[in-house]
Amino acid sequence: MFAQQKVTLPKGRHKIIILDEADSMTDGAQQALRRTMEIHSKTTRFALACNASDKIIEPIQSRCAVLRYSRLTDAQVLARLLEICKKETVSYTNDGLEAIIFTAQGDMRQALNNLQSTFQGFGHVSSENVFKVCDEPHPLLIKDMLQHCVNGNIDQAYKVISHLWNMGYASEDIIKITFRVCKTHTMAEYLKLEFIKEIGYTHMRIAQGVTTLLQMSALLARLCKLSSDPNKIKK
Template sequence: MSETEESEPAGPGREEIWVEKYRPGTLGEVIGQEEITDRLERYVERDDLPNLLFSGSAGIGKTTCATAIAREVYGEDWRDNFLELNASDDRGIDVVRGRIKEFARASFGGYSYRIIFLDEADSLTSDAQSALRRTMEQFSSNTRFILSCNYSSKIIDPIQSRCAVFRFSPISDAAVGERIREIAHIEGIEITDGGVEALVYAADGDMRRAVNSLQAAAVMGETVDEEVVYTITATARPEEIEAMVTSALEGDFTTARATLDDLLSNKGLSGGDIIDQLHRSVWDLGLSDREAVRTLDRIGETDYRITEGANERIQLEAFLASLTLADEA
């Protein structure tokens, strides 16, 4: 049992942030990335830690694994030997030449190396990445770098070649659901099966979002059910998305547009949220392969236009209209 499980539950509404309260402290406690954590544990056991590159979407354990490595290598001294920087805030070359070099050069005792963790490293400019590569070479004897990014393709090849690359995958629905039930039990929260399923759907493999959503839902009432979850996460029910697309495909544009208007105006979803859910629902609509491919093509085009700054409502209505007119094309 971890330390967080031994603590006294305080009931919904407490000031603690559950994402931090229930963040795994060791690699063995990390959920859903067993193959990666097994390899990382072997590095730590052999005291043979290379530079590491973690890539993958948000909320799937990259930062947690980095801090867990530091805790296991340094014990109680981990904060003194672990520097965490967020590259999305400090994007320039001066940060690489400044804070990183200053930390790497600082004297320390008892350990053969220190760890620098650079989160969102794909936000660094090309010049900053080049400077980072030189810094990694210069301090290779006494510093280990852990880089975290969403897209490894944005990291220059000279850095990738100096790192052991680990590609994190979204956490499985079963693992997210199990963790949600565990936290709800510890906190004394009543949660329905529908509430768990809704949290799993809204999280879409992001454990951080699932835990944050559970904490937000816990203050809404005595019971966390699907209605509460969909409300606080600004997520449409899967059946609403499917009904909207089905209406358009059947030629009933008016009904499809009314559903879209309800999602945008009454439920507060953004165009990007709807696009994401549309993409996730395509293969659940019972479409033929040809219809599914055509729908995905239109989703991609709509997503691009919205991302480029076009009006969300107009683009989504045009998407539904294109589905309605598909048989006439």
């Protein structure tokens, strides 16, 4: 009905219809929208916002200019968090903001939700409080576990994974944080690539349903084995 309305606008100006979450529309609704876009193309412009462009039918995609937006950088998220903390007088520590950035992974909405939840719950944004709210394995524990694997110390590495398991964390949560920490962990580049490959294989097995502590322990054993025989990897 809005597209059908006659509105007096300067030459070259168009009415604009913005449809948010367009990927949740059914195929039938999208087919009807395509027809509406064709009929009123001279007077109306359509903007469709979605998370998954593959759920938009091809006839609509071919009629649109597709603009893809990547995740925000850590610096962009940090700048906005600092601005909000200043205006809202939020008590925080540097490691607390780092924890929020780590958990958000470039998603500003997630970062703001975590910031607000932590401050409302504890009155102070620290690393410990953030991970209590987000309920993710602490990356420092994962970092220690990976370092034990780099050193080939399977016993100490297993103590960390066993501790996380007894705290109730699922194997999916542990393996995701392990991957994210491994990407930035300080180690030889060739070894890091092998670690990431093994973590990826284990993640695949977990996704297939093998979510036991034994599966995680086997990953640590393979990582320690890689560290103990670096010449084999180089070859």
